[in-house]
Amino acid sequence: MAASLTALVALDAKFSHLPAPNVDLSPVFPARLCLSLHDNLGAFEAWREALNIDPTTVVHRVQSGGGTRVLKVHGLFAGADIELVGFAPVLVPEPVVNTGAVS
Incomplete structure (x- = not known):
């Protein structure tokens, strides 16, 4: 896990001004190094841009049930595979209510 830990230290040194992500490390x-950001796709985009990851490689999906959108992308940084994941609610427009009034 040396590569992911080294990358984590380097990320903190270089990008401490960015919104703090959840960080996951796994011996598997x-x-x-997985960085996940919740309810803030702007933060996801700031990290993607800072890590110089091509925006055309971002994969978008909506979780089953339709309530959460997920953005996911991989990139390399300081010798580690960085998995960047963003979660945000799917925004559903307010229904238009017909009051019967004529304008």
Whole structure:
């Protein structure tokens, strides 16, 4: 897990001004560092841009049930595979209420 820990230290040193993500490390994928951001796709975008990850490689999906959108992308930083994930609610427009009034 040396690569992911080294990358985490480097991320903190270089990008401490960015919104704090949730950080996940796993011995199953020792060279991967997962950064997840919740309810703030602007923060996801700021991290994607800071890590210089191509925006065309972002994968978008909506979780089953339709309530949460998920953005996911991978990039390399300081020798580690960075998995960047953003979660945000799917915004549903307010229904238009017909009051019967004529304008």
